[in-house]
Structures are given as C-alpha cells and as structure tokens.
Amino acid sequence: MRKYLLIAVLFLITDVIYPQLNLNVKASVNNIFRYGNGYEYFGGNKNSKEYFENLSDVKLTFNDVVVGIRYEISDPIEYGLDFKGIKKRYVEYKNKDVGLTVRGGDFFEIISRGLTLNTFENRAQGFDTGIDGLRVSYKYNFGEGKNQIKTKAEILGGDLTFSDFLNPKRIENYKVRDANFEISPLKFLTLGTNYVYTKGTIPNETNIITNITADLPEGYLTITSGTFELYASYAHKSLRADKNSLYPVGMSTRGDGFYSSLSYSTGGLGMTIDYKNYRFDLTAPNYRNTDRATKMLPFQNPPTAVKEHYFVLITRNPHIVNFNDEVGGQIDLFWVANDKLRFNLNSSVSSNHYEYTKTGPDVYQRVERNFSLIPSLDESFNPWWEVYLETEWNISEKFFTKIAVSRQNSVIYNIDIPSSTEKLIVTTVPVEFRYYISKEYTLKIDAEQQWQKNNIRPLDQQTFMNQLFSFNLTKSPHIGLTFNMEFTNDNEEPTGKKSWFSGEISYKLNPSNSVAVSYGSERGGLRCTNGVCRFVNPFEGLRLTVMTLF
Amino acid sequence: MKKIYLILLILIPLLITNAQTYSDFTLLDINGDDVTLSKLLERGPVLISFWASWCNPCKDEMRKMKSIYEKYKSNGFTYLAINQDNQKSIAKVKAFVEAEDFPFPVLLDTDQKVNEAYNGANLGLPYAILVGKNKDILAIHTGYLPGDELTMEKEIKSALGIKE
Numbered sequence: 001m002r003k004y005l006l007i008a009v010l011f012l013i014t015d016v017i018y019p020q021l022n023l024n025v026k027a028s029v030n031n032i033f034r035y036g037n038g039y040e041y042f043g044g045n046k047n048s049k050e051y052f053e054n055l056s057d058v059k060l061t062f063n064d065v066v067v068g069i070r071y072e073i074s075d076p077i078e079y080g081l082d083f084k085g086i087k088k089r090y091v092e093y094k095n096k097d098v099g100l101t102v103r104g105g106d107f108f109e110i111i112s113r114g115l116t117l118n119t120f121e122n123r124a125q126g127f128d129t130g131i132d133g134l135r136v137s138y139k140y141n142f143g144e145g146k147n148q149i150k151t152k153a154e155i156l157g158g159d160l161t162f163s164d165f166l167n168p169k170r171i172e173n174y175k176v177r178d179a180n181f182e183i184s185p186l187k188f189l190t191l192g193t194n195y196v197y198t199k200g201t202i203p204n205e206t207n208i209i210t211n212i213t214a215d216l217p218e219g220y221l222t223i224t225s226g227t228f229e230l231y232a233s234y235a236h237k238s239l240r241a242d243k244n245s246l247y248p249v250g251m252s253t254r255g256d257g258f259y260s261s262l263s264y265s266t267g268g269l270g271m272t273i274d275y276k277n278y279r280f281d282l283t284a285p286n287y288r289n290t291d292r293a294t295k296m297l298p299f300q301n302p303p304t305a306v307k308e309h310y311f312v313l314i315t316r317n318p319h320i321v322n323f324n325d326e327v328g329g330q331i332d333l334f335w336v337a338n339d340k341l342r343f344n345l346n347s348s349v350s351s352n353h354y355e356y357t358k359t360g361p362d363v364y365q366r367v368e369r370n371f372s373l374i375p376s377l378d379e380s381f382n383p384w385w386e387v388y389l390e391t392e393w394n395i396s397e398k399f400f401t402k403i404a405v406s407r408q409n410s411v412i413y414n415i416d417i418p419s420s421t422e423k424l425i426v427t428t429v430p431v432e433f434r435y436y437i438s439k440e441y442t443l444k445i446d447a448e449q450q451w452q453k454n455n456i457r458p459l460d461q462q463t464f465m466n467q468l469f470s471f472n473l474t475k476s477p478h479i480g481l482t483f484n485m486e487f488t489n490d491n492e493e494p495t496g497k498k499s500w501f502s503g504e505i506s507y508k509l510n511p512s513n514s515v516a517v518s519y520g521s522e523r524g525g526l527r528c529t530n531g532v533c534r535f536v537n538p539f540e541g542l543r544l545t546v547m548t549l550f
Numbered sequence: 551m552k553k554i555y556l557i558l559l560i561l562i563p564l565l566i567t568n569a570q571t572y573s574d575f576t577l578l579d580i581n582g583d584d585v586t587l588s589k590l591l592e593r594g595p596v597l598i599s600f601w602a603s604w605c606n607p608c609k610d611e612m613r614k615m616k617s618i619y620e621k622y623k624s625n626g627f628t629y630l631a632i633n634q635d636n637q638k639s640i641a642k643v644k645a646f647v648e649a650e651d652f653p654f655p656v657l658l659d660t661d662q663k664v665n666e667a668y669n670g671a672n673l674g675l676p677y678a679i680l681v682g683k684n685k686d687i688l689a690i691h692t693g694y695l696p697g698d699e700l701t702m703e704k705e706i707k708s709a710l711g712i713k714e
Binding site for chain 2: 263
C-alpha cells in the first residue's frame with residue numbers, strides 16, 4: 001500500500017514538472033561523521049567500545065518538488081541498532097499559491113503541543129518515532145486583512161516502528177492515522193481539533209505480543225493578546241487490548257491529559273505558568289512497567305512543564321516525567337533589569353495523582369482524593385519539586401558572569417517498606433565567568449558545586465559532593481579548546497572512580513565545516529530530551545566529529 | 551555498491567554550482583502575524599537564524615545581532631530569528647523575547663519544518679543562513695563563538711553592497 005502511495009505521489013509530481021520543462025535543480029547536503037574508540041562502563045565493568053557513524057542528509061529541489069534522502073552507515077552504532085543503507089527518504093510537493101503540501105515517505109510531525117501526536121528523533125538517546133507514510137496538508141485563508149479567517153487541515157497515515165532504548169531488540173509497531181483541523185476566526189483566537197487512530201503490536205520483556213487499538217481525540221485553543229498568551233489542550237485516550245496470555249479476557253482502558261500555559265510579558269518582565277495533568281494510564285504501582293500495553297503511546301509527547309537545564313551537574317538529576325500519572329506545573333519569571341543585569345526564577349512541582357495502600361500480597365488499592373487537580377507533597381505521592389534562580393551580569397565590556405542556585409527534592413516511595421522510601425535532596429551552585437580578551441579571543445570558565453543527600457544509604461555515605469570545572473578558550477571564527485575536570489567523593493559511584501579529565505579541540509575550516517576531537521574520561525549519567533530519558537554510560541577514550549555542509 | 555553510492559552522493563552536489571537551497575516560507579511571528587521570507591527579500595538580504603530558548607550561544611548571538619540589525623535595517627537588511635523550541639518550552643518564548651525587547655522579527659517553527667527545508671536536521675543550534683536579495687544563499691554559519699558577529703557583519707555589508 002505504501003509503495004502505491006509513493007508511486008502516486010511521484011506521478012503527481014511528474015505531471016506537475018514535465019509541462020514546465022524549465023527545471024531549476026538545486027541540491028544541498030549535510031554530512032555528519034562520528035567516530036569513537038575507547039571503553040564504556042556498565043556499573044563496575046569496563047568494556048571496549050567503538051562506534052562509526054556517518055549520516056548524509058541530501059536534499060534535491062526541482063521547482064516545487066523536494067526529494068530528501070538520508071544515507072546512514074552506523075556500524076557499529078553508538079546507541080541503538082546497527083544500520084547501513086537509506087534510513088530516511090521522502091518526496092514532497094509544495095504549492096505555496098494553493099496552500100497544498102503533499103509528502104510521501106518519512107516524516108516527523110507535532111500537532112499543537114504533542115498531547116496526541118509528537119514524533120521526533122534524538123540520536124544521542126537512540127530515540128526515533130518517525131512515521132513512514134503519506135501526509136497531506138492544506139491551508140486556506142478566507143477574506144483579507146484584519147477580518148481574515150485562517151484555516152489549516154491535515155491528514156496523515158503511515159507506519160511507525162519504535163525501538164525501546166532500554167532494550168533495543170524489543171520493537172513496537174504501529175499503524176498511525178491522524179486528522180487535524182485548525183481555524184483562526186479572529187486574529188487572537190485559534191481553535192484546533194485532532195484525532196489519532198492507531199493499531200499496534202507491543203511485545204513485553206518475554207516477547208508476549210499484545211495487539212492494541214487506540215483512539216485519541218484532542219481539542220485545543222490559543223488566545224493571544226498584546227501582553228498575554230493562553231494555551232489549553234485536552235486529549236482523551238481509549239485503548240483496547242486483544243486477549244492473549246497476559247490479558248485472558250482482553251482489556252479496555254481510558255485515560256486523558258490536560259495541559260495549559262499562560263504567559264504574560266511587559267517592559268522587561270516575562271512570566272510563564274504551565275499546568276499539566278496527565279492521566280494516560282493510571283494504575284497501581286505493581287503494573288507500572290515500560291512495556292505495559294496500556295501506557296501512553298510512544299508517538300505522544302506532551303510538554304514536561306519542568307525547566308530545561310544546561311548546567312552539567314543539574315542535568316544529571318533530571319525529573320523523569322511520568323506521563324501516565326502526574327499532576328503539577330511550573331512558574332518561570334524572566335526579568336531584564338537593565339542592559340547589564342538579567343534574572344530568571346523558576347519553580348516547578350509535581351506528583352502522582354493518588355496514593356495506594358497494600359491490601360494483600362501484590363494487591364494495591366487506590367486511596368481516593370477529593371481534589372486530585374493539584375500535586376501533593378506527601379511522600380506516598382512520589383513528589384518532586386525544584387527552585388532555580390539565575391543571574392546574568394555584564395560587569396563590563398570585557399567581563400560577563402552568570403551565577404545560579406538550584407534546589408531539587410525528590411521522593412521515590414516504597415509502598416512495601418515505607419521506611420525505605422528514598423528521599424533525594426540536591427543543591428547545586430553553578431558559576432560561569434567569561435572574559436573577552438579581544439574581539440576574537442574569549443576565555444570561559446565554568447565551575448559547578450553540588451551537594452547531594454540520599455537517606456537510604458548507610459549513614460556515613462548519605463551526603464556527598466560533585467564538582468565540575470571547565471576551561472574554554474575560543475578564537476572566532478575558527479578554534480575552540482576545552483579542558484574539563486570532574487570530581488566526586490561519592491563512595492557508591494558505580495565505576496569506582498573519583499575524578500574524570502577530558503580535553504577537546506574543535507576547528508572550523510569555514511563557517512559551515514568543522515572538526516572536533518576529544519579525548520579523556522566522561523562521567524556519563526541520565527540524559528533527557530522531550531521527556532524521554534536514558535542513562536548514558538561513562539566513556540573513556542577518543543571521540544571525533546566531522547560536520548560538512550555542501 | 552554502497553561505497554560507490556556514498557561517493558556519488560557527495561560528488562553530485564559538488565558538481566552543482568548553486569549549492570544549498572533557498573526555500574520560501576510563511577510562518578507566524580510571536581504576535582500571530584504571518585511573515586513571508588520572499589516579501590522580506592524584496593527589501594534586502596535576510597539573515598535567517600534558528601535558535602531556541604535553552605540554547606545559550608543562540609541567545610548570545612541574538613543579543614549581538616540586536617545592534618547589527620538596528621545599524622543596517624534602514625538599508626533593507628532583516629535579521630529573522632526562527633524559534634525551534636518544542637512543546638516543552640514554547641510557552642516561554644513570547645515572554646522571553648518581549649522581556650529582552652528584541653527589535654527584529656521572531657517567528658515560530660515548532661514543527662521544525664523550515665529548519666528541515668534548510669537541511670538543518672542534526673546540525674544543532676544556532677544555525678544561520680544569509681539569503682541575498684536575489685534569493686542566493688550567500689553564507690552559512692553553524693554554531694556561534696563570541697566574535698562571530700564580526701564575520702556576519704562583514705557578510706551583511708557585502709550583501710548590501712556597502713564597501714569597507
């Protein structure tokens with residue numbers, strides 16, 4: 001079926017091109033080559049590690065038609081499964097005058113804020129939820145000027161293969177169908193609706209496959225005025241699992257999700273409040289497995305409503321959002337006091353919706369709440385909260401500094417032995433100094449200090465520290481030299497190491513071609529993108545990256 | 551066979567003199583107004599820069615480009631900041647841009663389709679492309695180091711026909 005659709009698109013395109021006879025062919029290529037050789041640590045084990053990856057993204061444009069191909073050699077790959085060949089390919093026809101876009105082949109898609117559909121790729125995490133199929137979008141505006149009514153409609157269908165990064169050989173397959181419609185009847189108002197229908201096969205750890213069918217309708221709106229912006233979205237999920245040895249009589253579940261944000265800005269001050277209420281698969285603690293067939297589906301990726309950090313030690317302790325059962329939000333304030341001083345204050349809090357009590361061996365019962373729309377800081381709700389304050393100060397033409405403080409508290413409740421509940425308190429103070437030596441040369445020094453306390457460790461090892469120092473010298477537009485040092489006094493560090501050192505040289509041959517070489521030891525840790533987290537193992541050795549644009 | 555294919559893949563674009571592809575687009579700005587690249591090009595060259603609120607070098611570049619944009623906008627130059635924040639952080643973009651009082655247009659490309667049209671997938675941010683008035687791609691920049699704005703300013707002056 002897919003082949004026929006692709007052929008149909010090609011025919012349509014050929015019909016459009018041939019009568020014109022005046023082909024305006026253009027091409028562009030970006031090529032990324034990555035090589036690594038050294039050792040990777042799995043807990044206390046040190047194993048040799050080598051990866052060789054080359055990605056060529058080629059784009060050919062013939063008038064209104066674009067053909068895109070990604071040729072990939074990942075042998076061996078750094079994360080995920082090895083691959084050699086054409087990984088992505090597509091043909092796209094775009095007629096801007098008519099407002100029509102047709103694409104056959106591979107694509108990613110996000111509808112609104114992604115409560116029902118948000119597919120993307122993150123190679124650093126071996127995550128790819130790209131769809132292979134057909135997408136047709138159409139935009140039409142009624143009227144002119146201030147009274148214009150804007151509309152947008154899109155349908156898509158295709159296959160999605162999702163490889164679980166914890167176990168890359170556990171592969172879920174989905175057939176995804178989506179219809180989306182948006183209308184802006186007034187300039188300040190946009191209303192939208194989306195509907196996703198899917199059929200999928202989800203294997204569990206022991207390879208018992210569950211066939212599922214799910215419907216996900218969604219409605220959303222955006223209201224924008226000069227200083228305010230309000231967004232709200234609600235999505236419902238109903239899922240049927242066919243009967244098999246896991247579900248002898250089949251299963252039918254319902255879940256939903258709500259997200260809203262309100263932002264306000266005026267004269268140097270910006271404020272954003274996010275609220276999330278995700279209940280895509282409320283279930284007892286003993287059923288919360290990553291391979292559970294009724295979980296939130298991999299092509300859903302709603303907003304996490306937590307701060308995205310860039311200081312290294314803070315990113316090592318990210319909050320892993322539970323999209324199946326989490327309520328909470330964040331407030332973010334950004335204040336430009338003057339052209340030399342800026343402040344950012346962020347606070348976020350979240351928890352599960354309900355607590356559970358154990359009523360028998362492996363039997364848990366939900367304790368009902370009168371009001372489950374706000375998070376609870378009670379330990380049995382697995383609460384998490386953070387407060388972050390950052391200041392940027394341009395001391396002079398030559399000096400710039402940034403200082404921040406972050407406090408994160410998290411609880412992992414042990415329902416079987418409540419006294420063994422894990423409580424983690426992390427305080428981090430990162431500082432950045434920049435000295436502009438000349439118009440071309442800049443020296444940057446980063447220093448981060450972190451204190452952690454974990455109550456379930458032996459008494460003498462409950463508190464420990466992490467420290468990071470980074471020195472970076474750049475000469476615009478060509479050279480960057482970086483030296484990183486990291487230390488810990490954590491006696492439970494899995495690799496047994498107490499210090500890590502690495503250096504990197506990057507050289508830009510010209511603004512679009514660069515080479516970077518690094519050597520040394522990297523501590524690894526938890527890395528999160530778009531609410532998807534994975535543990536990156538510590539690495540020791542050489543890394544080489546070459547980026548070329550034609 | 552695969553090696554030959556790979557070599558061809560690299561050689562074909564080299565044989566085509568006009569590398570990197572211009573692609574017209576219309577996106578909404580942070581106030582909900584449509585902005586079309588081809589219409590901006592009627593006035594003069596456009597430096598398209600893809601950025602995100604979590605990207606520090608992007609913010610450094612935008613702060614430096616503020617004065618360069620003010621300096622050359624009367625000559626027809628436009629600095630077009632195209633936001634790449636995803637669903638996680640898009641809510642903060644309008645508040646951030648207005649608090650910083652950026653004078654140039656800031657557009658939203660949440661689904662990153664314009665970034666893909668300029669072959670920016672996997673390149674990282676910031677990623678900037680200078681498009682000439684006649685729709686030629688004049689320069690490409692990946693990443694930003696303090697001082698890069700000097701190179702960019704030279705390229706902008708050259709695109710505007712301003713002599714040193």
